[in-house]
Amino acid sequence: MRETSIQLAYLVATFLFVVALRSLGRPDTARRGMQLAAIGMAVAIVATLFNAHILSYEWIVVGCVVGAVAGYPLGMWVPMTAMPQRIALSHAFGALAATLVGVGEYSRGFAVGDIGRGHVVALGLEVLFGGLTVTGSLMAFGKLQEILPGRPMTFRFQHGFNLALMACAVCGLLWLIIDPTNLAVAIAMLSISLVLGVLFVLPIGGADMPVVVSLLNSYAGLAAVATGFAIDNNILIVVGALDGLSGLILSVAMSKAMNRSFSNVLFGAFGSPVASAEGAAAAGGEMTAIAAEDVALRIAYSDRAIIVPGYGLAVAQAQHQVRELADLVDKRGGDVRFAIHPVAGRMPGHMNVLLAEAGVPYDKLVEMEDINERFAETDIVLVVGANDVVNPAARTNPNSPIFGMPILKVADAKSVVVLKRGRGTGFSGVENDLFVDPKTSMLFGDAKQSLLNLVVEVKNV
Structure with missing residues (x-):
């Protein structure tokens, strides 16, 4: 009877895990998916504690306490x-x-x-x-x-x-x-x-x-x-x-999003200094700096704007400031969307999680396939800390290490402003042709401070 009850509990836990995994596929149901997964794990743990092979619970209790003490700050702080x-x-x-x-x-x-x-x-x-x-x-x-x-x-x-x-x-x-x-x-x-x-x-x-x-x-x-x-x-x-x-499927999907094979990811040493030098030679040109006041005027009076978040946004912890800026433009009658590339950031769904935590509505987060054709009719694109995922060399330069990688077609927009700390290359070491495009302006500085300045300037417009 005990063994039957344990196996039934395991069946319930399995069902909860499958439903949770399915829910994690959408930003608006991901939170519920995590809750279901937590419930499923609790059911599995409790059922296991009734296993007849357990002779002593002392070390199990110690393990549970240590795990809870370690897990809470990891999850909350x-x-x-x-x-x-x-x-x-x-x-x-x-x-x-x-x-x-x-x-x-x-x-x-x-x-x-x-x-x-x-x-x-x-x-x-x-x-x-x-x-x-x-x-x-x-x-x-x-x-x-x-x-x-x-x-x-x-x-x-x-x-x-x-x-x-x-x-x-x-x-x-x-x-x-x-x-x-x-x-x-x-x-x-x-x-x-x-x-x-x-x-x-x-x-x-x-x-x-x-x-x-x-x-x-x-x-x-x-x-x-x-x-x-x-x-x-x-x-x-x-x-x-x-x-x-699921991890394997996700890895394959992400490799496809970068137009690269598993072997190239695991053995290609992507991001080496050699790639950087080749990229620099291909890019050429000079970056054009812009002041926050000018960017504020452009975005405040735009009808359609797109914000492209990248790892730099996460490093600067500027997700709340970028949401505040988007809210201001929305209140002025502009339409603001966030363009999400599948491999932006340092983990699957990194940008979705970051922006959702800042309170950006899920319908504002648009995947690459759905937003790429909208760039051509967009007044201004604000690139915040993104690099490879907006590099037009992936479409135009066969000698580029990222050639063939699906990217956000930011270069098709009427104007582009890139928020960047300095003039160096990104994490991959590949120079970005977008940064020297005549329609692109560079707002140099810490992304969080730059966005704070933009918020103040837009309020004053």
């Missing part, structure tokens, strides 16, 4: 601008849990001499994917937090060395299947997986972090699936499969 690195850190914790379960199960089986070949396959995959995800996610966190350099870091024969390490890990797993009690091989495989995580993210530049974070999410899901098989837990198998597959 971390600003929306830091969500990408928080997500990466969450992946690291989740994968660490799976890895520790794998290590614990193997240690228990090794101690009692009861570890079968089928069991060791699940444990091996669990440790391999889990270990890789732990260190890979920590590396991604370091790059996003700028603790580590955001540029790609490469060395000679790097790809060959990584492939050799991966081959060693696979050979170690095959060896363990043949001889499950070989402790030295098990330790070596765990060590290799941890090193692989570091080397996997090391050559990837900040411009590709959204895809990397999504892919690491997929690896964490695969580790959870392996954990489910290892400890015979159905909910882990189902939820891990949902997590892994």
Whole structure:
């Protein structure tokens, strides 16, 4: 009876997770989706606590307290601008849990001499994917937090060395299947997986972090699936499969949005200084500076305006100021929309989350496919911290590293104003032809302060 009740609770939790995942596909239902996912996780945890194999609850209580103490500030106090690195850190914790379960199960089986070949396959995959995800996610966190350099870091024969390490890990797993009690091989495989995580993210530049974070999410899901098989837990198998597959689908979609293959993202070292030099040669020209007063006049008297947010908006934490500016223009009779590129920011949906947190109505957030044809009839486009996603070189320069990438057609607008801290390149290191276009003006300075100045000037118009 107890086991039947647990499995029914797992079925309810699975249903809630599926509905939650579907709800996360739309900004206006995403909040409800997160709430359903939280309820589903609570149901799964409570059901698991009734498992007959649990002999003592002391450490479980300690774990719950520690998790709650750590999770609350991560959820409530971390600003929306830091969500990408928080997500990466969450992946690291989740994968660490799976890895520790794998290590614990193997240690228990090794101690009692009861570890079968089928069991060791699940444990091996669990440790391999889990270990890789732990260190890979920590590396991604370091790059996003700028603790580590955001540029790609490469060395000679790097790809060959990584492939050799991966081959060693696979050979170690095959060896363990043949001889499950070989402790030295098990330790070596765990060590290799941890090193692989570091080397996997090391050559990837900040411009590709959204895809990397999504892919690491997929690896964490695969580790959870392996954990489910290892400890015979159905909910882990189902939820891990949902997590892994959704992360993979999202990674593919984001690679498509950048017109790049997985292999190019993972091994291309996009954003290297070489790409920057090529871009600079192609771009040429000079940027034209503009004063806040002139920008305010343009946008205050515009009938149609589009604001393009990018990572610079998140860094400046200027989402509330950009919403206030849009509200002012709306009150003056202008039509303001926000153009959202699928890979703008440092995580999937970064701009949607940021602007929704600032109170921008969901109907103001327009996806790239729906807004691109409106740029030609737009009076002014305000680009706030975006770079590659508005670079016309993706359409016009076959020699550009981003050629073929779907972009927002900002260059088609009647006038463009770019809010930018300085004259340097963006995170990818590729020069932007839009910035030297004759119809483009540059409002230099911190984005938050520039928007505050624009708000004041528009009020005075």
